[in-house]
Amino acid sequence: MRNKNLNLFIVAFAVITIIANFVQNTPKSDLFGFVVNSWFVRILWLLIGLVSYKRYKDKKEEEAN
Numbered sequence: 001m002r003n004k005n006l007n008l009f010i011v012a013f014a015v016i017t018i019i020a021n022f023v024q025n026t027p028k029s030d031l032f033g034f035v036v037n038s039w040f041v042r043i044l045w046l047l048i049g050l051v052s053y054k055r056y057k058d059k060k061e062e063e064a065n
Contacts, residue, residue, distance in 0.1 A: 004063075007056040014049030018042050 021029060021042055029041040 004056055004059045007052045007059070010052040011049050011056065014045045014052065017045045018049075021045075 021038055026038060028035050029038045030036075031041050031044070
């Protein structure tokens with residue numbers, strides 16, 4: 001149950017980070033100390049969020065069975 005909640009937290013954090021990145025609307029972003037294109041950061045957080053959501057759904061289905 002604890003890991004399932006952690007995955008849900010990561011999904012929420014990824015969504016908030018993507019929205020904040022769109023609101024800031026800067027062409028470059030800081031990612032782990034490196035300056036990179038904002039679209040790269042958005043896509044990276046999108047992938048992290050999608051993987052975490054898939055893990056959340058898998059664990060939820062596993063609990064149901």
